[in-house]
Amino acid sequence: MLIPFSRLYLSDANVRKTRSEEDDIQLSADIEARGLLQNLLVTKSKKRGKFAVIAGGRRLRAIEMIVARGAWDPDTEIECKLLEGSEEEAGEASLAENFQRVGMSPAEECRAFQHFIKEGSDVAAVAKRFGLTQRFVEGRLRLANLAEPIFEALAKGDVTLEIAKAYAATDQHEVQLRVFEQMRYAYNPSADAIRRMVASGSMRGNDPIALLIGEDAYVAAGGKIERDLFSEAADDRWIDIEIAHKLAAEKMETEAQRIAAETGLAWISPVASTNSWQARSEMGVNAVRLPPASLSEEARARIDAIDARMEEISEIIDEGNEGDPEGDGADFGQLEAEYEDLDAERADLNNPVRELPEEWRSEAGRFLVLTTRGEMVLEADYYSEKRLSFETDENGKVTATAEEPVPGSTKRGSAAPSRPEAVAPGTEKPISARLFDELSVQRRNILSASLLTDAGLALDFAIFALADSRSYESRGTSIKGGRPSDPATGELSQSTAEGILAEAENALDTAWQEHGCAAQRFIAFRELADETKAAWLAYAVAISLEAKKGYGSEYHPIHAVIGSMLDIDVAAMWRPTAENFFDRVSKTSCLAALTEVGGSDLAARYAASKKADLAKTCETIFAGKAIVEQDVKEAALAWLPEGMKFTIAANPADPVIPDTDESDPVADVCDGDDGEAESEADELLKDHQHEVACEEAAVAA
Numbered sequence: 001m002l003i004p005f006s007r008l009y010l011s012d013a014n015v016r017k018t019r020s021e022e023d024d025i026q027l028s029a030d031i032e033a034r035g036l037l038q039n040l041l042v043t044k045s046k047k048r049g050k051f052a053v054i055a056g057g058r059r060l061r062a063i064e065m066i067v068a069r070g071a072w073d074p075d076t077e078i079e080c081k082l083l084e085g086s087e088e089e090a091g092e093a094s095l096a097e098n099f100q101r102v103g104m105s106p107a108e109e110c111r112a113f114q115h116f117i118k119e120g121s122d123v124a125a126v127a128k129r130f131g132l133t134q135r136f137v138e139g140r141l142r143l144a145n146l147a148e149p150i151f152e153a154l155a156k157g158d159v160t161l162e163i164a165k166a167y168a169a170t171d172q173h174e175v176q177l178r179v180f181e182q183m184r185y186a187y188n189p190s191a192d193a194i195r196r197m198v199a200s201g202s203m204r205g206n207d208p209i210a211l212l213i214g215e216d217a218y219v220a221a222g223g224k225i226e227r228d229l230f231s232e233a234a235d236d237r238w239i240d241i242e243i244a245h246k247l248a249a250e251k252m253e254t255e256a257q258r259i260a261a262e263t264g265l266a267w268i269s270p271v272a273s274t275n276s277w278q279a280r281s282e283m284g285v286n287a288v289r290l291p292p293a294s295l296s297e298e299a300r301a302r303i304d305a306i307d308a309r310m311e312e313i314s315e316i317i318d319e320g321n322e323g324d325p326e327g328d329g330a331d332f333g334q335l336e337a338e339y340e341d342l343d344a345e346r347a348d349l350n351n352p353v354r355e356l357p358e359e360w361r362s363e364a365g366r367f368l369v370l371t372t373r374g375e376m377v378l379e380a381d382y383y384s385e386k387r388l389s390f391e392t393d394e395n396g397k398v399t400a401t402a403e404e405p406v407p408g409s410t411k412r413g414s415a416a417p418s419r420p421e422a423v424a425p426g427t428e429k430p431i432s433a434r435l436f437d438e439l440s441v442q443r444r445n446i447l448s449a450s451l452l453t454d455a456g457l458a459l460d461f462a463i464f465a466l467a468d469s470r471s472y473e474s475r476g477t478s479i480k481g482g483r484p485s486d487p488a489t490g491e492l493s494q495s496t497a498e499g500i501l502a503e504a505e506n507a508l509d510t511a512w513q514e515h516g517c518a519a520q521r522f523i524a525f526r527e528l529a530d531e532t533k534a535a536w537l538a539y540a541v542a543i544s545l546e547a548k549k550g551y552g553s554e555y556h557p558i559h560a561v562i563g564s565m566l567d568i569d570v571a572a573m574w575r576p577t578a579e580n581f582f583d584r585v586s587k588t589s590c591l592a593a594l595t596e597v598g599g600s601d602l603a604a605r606y607a608a609s610k611k612a613d614l615a616k617t618c619e620t621i622f623a624g625k626a627i628v629e630q631d632v633k634e635a636a637l638a639w640l641p642e643g644m645k646f647t648i649a650a651n652p653a654d655p656v657i658p659d660t661d662e663s664d665p666v667a668d669v670c671d672g673d674d675g676e677a678e679s680e681a682d683e684l685l686k687d688h689q690h691e692v693a694c695e696e697a698a699v700a701a
Contacts, residue, residue, distance in 0.1 A: 002077035003051055005067060008042065010060055011052035028062035032071055036063070039081045051080065106154065106161045110144035139165070147173040150180055166194035169237065170226050203244060205236035209272050211374025213247040221247060248272045255376050256368050264358075267365035268378075276367035276379055288364050288382040290356065290390050299349045306346045313339045356382050363388060363402065424585045424641075426592020431553075431643060435584045439643040440548040440555065441486050442495055442580070446573045447559055447646065448542040449497035450566045452504050455534040457565065458541040476556030478544045486547055493580035496573040504539055508532075563646025570645065571638050576622050581641060582615035590614050594621070597635035598628065 040056035053060050066072045123141070127134045143154070146168055154164040167176045179194060203210060205225070210218070219225065223240040238244055252270030260268040271279045295303075313335050356364055364382040371377055386402045424431050431439075451458050509532050511524070528536075548555055576582060582590050591614075594603040598621075606617055620626045624637045 001080055001082055003042065003080045004075040005063055005072070005078050006074045007049055008040070008051055008053055008060060008078065008080075009045070010057050011043065011054045024058060024061050024065065027058055028065040031059065031062050032066050036079055039079045041083055042080045043083050051082075053080075054083070106140070106143065106164070110140045110151075139168075142168045142171070145171060147176045147180070150176055160191075162191040163194060166191040169195050203238045203241055205238065207238070208274055208370040208372055208374045209244050209248045210238055212272075212370060212376070213244060213251060217247055218244055245272060252368055252376060259368065259378065260365075264361045265365050265382075266362050266384075268368055269365060270368045270376075272370060274370055274372060276369055279367060280383060283383075285365075285383040285385055286387050288356065288384050288388045288390075290382070295349070295352060299352065303346055303349050306342045306349075310339055310342050310346075313342075357390070360388065424589040424592075425596065426589055431585060431641075435581070436553040436643060437548070438492055438580065439641070441492065442497070442574055443555070443570070443644050443646075444545050444547040444559070445495065445497040445501065446568060446570055446644075447563050447566075448545050449500040449504075449573065450568045451542045451545075451562065452500065452538050454566060455538040457562070458538045459534075462537065462541050476546055476558040477541070478546060493577065495575075501542065504535070504542075508535060508539060557648070560646050560648045564648060568646055570640055574640075574644060575637075576619070576639075576641060576644075578612075578615040578619045582618045583612070587611045587614055590618050593618060593639065593641075597621075597639050598632040602628070602632060 036059060038056070038059070040053050040059060042051040042053050045052045063072070063076075063078065067074050067076070123134050123137050127137045143151070143164055146154070146164060150159070150164065150167050153159045154161070167180065170176060183194060205215075215225070218238065218240075221243050223238060223243040226237040226239055249270070249272060252272060256268040256270040259265075269276070269279060269283070273279075317332060317335060363386060364384040366382055367379045368376055369379055389401050509528060545559070546556065576593075582593075590611075591603040591607060594606065606614055609617060617626075621628060621632075622636045622639060624633050626633070626636075628636070
């Protein structure tokens with residue numbers, strides 16, 4: 001029967017209580033385009049002349065939207081089916097109508113849209129016809145063009161929609177199939193991992209180089225773009241990297257020449273990256289250290305104003321009156337952002353750097369790099385092939401010294417990737433390179449913090465590193481002073497070690513550093529007490545430790561020796577959490593770790609948990625915060641992944657814990673190297689045994 005829309009209302013017996021504004025708008029557009037395809041189920045209402053809709057609530061709301069925007073008249077007649085019966089029977093009918101409905105699968109949607117396109121419709125027309133966005137339709141059409149084995153897997157439910165979208169990030173079937181075969185037997189592959197494999201050899205649309213040259217210039221030069229229709233435009237893939245780099249190089253070279261002519265510097269080197277560290281290493285240039293400049297009156301006045309404003313912001317936040325109904329409340333987010341900006345400005349003002357003296361400009365240069373937004377900027381530091389140093393005397397006069405580079409000096413090459421040293425618990429598969437890098441940094445920090453307690457050992461290690469003539473062999477330290485480059489940077493999980501290192505740094509006597517002249521600083525340092533100098537030595541050696549070997553996933557064996565000598569309790573300083581470990585390994589590895597500490601019964605309790613929940617559960621158990629048996633708790637608190645242990649081993653699969661009373665660490669570490677290393681180790685061992693025999697003979701005499 002036909003009933004005017006104005007006489008319909010939603011019944012309380014309608015079982016669907018949730019609603020989606022976006023879905024209703026989509027349905028509204030579809031009904032307006034093609035009319036109502038399915039009748040509403042209604043019953044007579046106690047209200048005179050009214051009918052209650054017990055099934056079709058979404059359709060009713062969609063029609064209401066059509067009427068509200070003036071496309072249909074309020075008295076438009078709607079096809080309805082009248083049900084007779086009690087209120088209970090009406091509720092059952094509503095439940096059956098909603099419960100028995102089966103939506104189209106993504107694969108069916110793909111084929112349906114593909115059919116309409118083949119019939120002559122365009123994407124815009126199909127989107128309008130079904131009340132969808134063009135991007136949604138384009139995304140389904142991209143899925144329809146997946147390589148057949150992948151599309152079949154989607155249709156059968158063997159892969160999820162998100163996984164299928166990841167494969168569709170490229171329209172090249174050979175790439176899709178290559179990754180599909182590689183991931184076929186992978187445990188619980190993620191869409192993100194598949195996208196990374198698909199995107200190998202391309203750059204993202206928000207890469208600094210892409211932002212620098214712009215899409216129009218790139219496409220005009222013949223560059224191709226694969227658009228990932230399931231994510232933001234920033235995730236588009238630029239697949240002709242050579243074209244992008246060529247355009248970027250031309251643009252940056254032009255700007256570098258302009259700046260060099262304007263500044264009078266010896267050179268401006270363009271680097272299509274957000275930093276110049278690799279270019280500096282390849283060029284073999286030295287940083288020019290300029291003395292700090294005195295604060296100007298304007299800078300002092302600005303710092304005072306910043307301090308006053310920062311104190312004012314702190315007081316406002318401390319009062320805690322945010323966004324009250326009267327409109328007097330403060331926007332804490334905006335205030336905190338302002339506070340951070342002021343703090344950064346204050347730091348810059350407090351550290352002014354002198355400009356390079358005019359007469360030395362022909363000896364130095366700077367690097368032109370990119371910001372993350374694709375803007376070209378000059379790095380602040382100057383560099384030179386010579387070793388330039390500047391000092392300021394008491395009268396403010398700047399003098400410079402220049403040391404020529406050593407003829408025939410060579411640059412160090414990077415180490416070749418090595419075999420993985422740490423594997424995930426319960427598997428033979430190595431942990432990810434990123435996770436190994438993070439663990440290596442945290443493991444190194446624990447070793448550094450522990451080395452603070454033994455200045456004698458630090459001294460021995462420093463002397464060894466300085467005296468060892470085999471410069472080609474890595475010794476696990478950057479002894480020259482300063483910190484090495486870490487493989488993992490940014491926001492990393494913190495352990496007790498970072499706090500210990502920070503406290504040690506704050507406790508150091510730095511008064512001797514106030515002198516401007518290096519000779520005066522050295523004289524002042526020599527006047528320090530032995531304990532103070534020992535603290536400086538231990539700290540300098542501790543922060544010099546490298547996290548791992550080169551670019552591979554392998555630790556320095558010498559770190560294991562030092563860690564064993566220090567008898568470090570790693571578990572007391574670092575615990576595995578969801579963020580720093582369990583979220584980063586597979587579910588199988590998490591369950592294997594539980595099995596190690598509590599047996600198969602403990603692992604079985606959580607075998608059915610989702611991965612994210614399991615990672616959080618592991619974090620709680622291995623932190624000793626779960627209600628478990630006492631022996632399980634003790635084992636969990638002592639448990640560590642292999643990548644965080646200091647064990648001496650010839651083979652990572654066969655760890656050998658050194659006993660300094662019964663075994664020789666030199667033999668343990670060197671066993672398993674090549675023939676030359678073995679002979680050197682044998683000689684070292686024989687020398688060591690000879691020295692022990694001589695000492696025993698002397699004692700006996």
